[in-house]
Amino acid sequence: MTARHPKLPHVYLKPGEFHFATKPTVVTTVLGSCVSVTMFDVFSRTAAICHALLPDGPRDDVFRYVDSSIIRMLEMFMSRGITPRQLQVKLFGGSDMLGATASRPGVGSRNVDIARQVLAAEGLEVAAADVGGTRGRKLFFYTHTGEVLLKRLNRTEADS
Template sequence: MKKFIHVGEIFIGAKPTEISTVLGSCVAVCLYDNIQRIGGMNHYLVPLWNENGLQSPKYGNISIPRLIESMESIGCNRANMEAKIFGGGNVIDVSTEDMMVGRKNILIAKEILREYRIPIKASDVGGDKGRRIMMRSDTGKIFLKYTQKSE
């Protein structure tokens, strides 16, 4: 099975699935439970929900806990989870504020995963390129390809 996720989406591959997404300044957290052999991925746009409007998973501080809880709700155990984080690139040649979004997206991922005591086993974050990533939900393996600015 293949599943492409967009901004604000979370997907848990309870059955073997190739979960993929494309990232610029957005960040994707990939979680894998190495006992249940189940992986999940989110894709968020900005680090913090500012309490205006709906609590959407396009915010890192909503999306990451929801990803963890979704995996736990189907039998995964936080103690067996490991994380890999991707994205947070400075891909658009604009203001320094945009550069900060990517950096803040990376920081919120590290902060929340530390709070939940989930180790980060790998990351490919920052820089000035976009990324295409694909995760195999049954092995936790990640395939990464850098994208050109025009994509």
């Protein structure tokens, strides 16, 4: 699968990072238990994506944690006059790749749960999601359209 667009700038998003875009860009990231939340405003063509590792934690490294990533992304949109109701939100990742059980959910499940809780608390509906399971995902986020292309990875691809 190739989702490269030769005329658009490309950004590779690493764990604990985010990208806020006002110009067309293709953002690529690979997820295992981490989650990515994308936000897109169709009117201004402004977009954001995060790659968060853990459900919650100290605020010293905002984009490392799901809860603070979502809040910070919303603040960035609101500082530009874009209200949460204008945003199209998508949620990806949260695989439980390391033997989670029903009595003890893995980091991936907890990441997804926290993301859904924070998004709901902020009045945001998830327009699309591909979460859970035991396989990693590779995302291609087109910041000028809000489109996300997704490839599910084999175990060996997700580990690399």
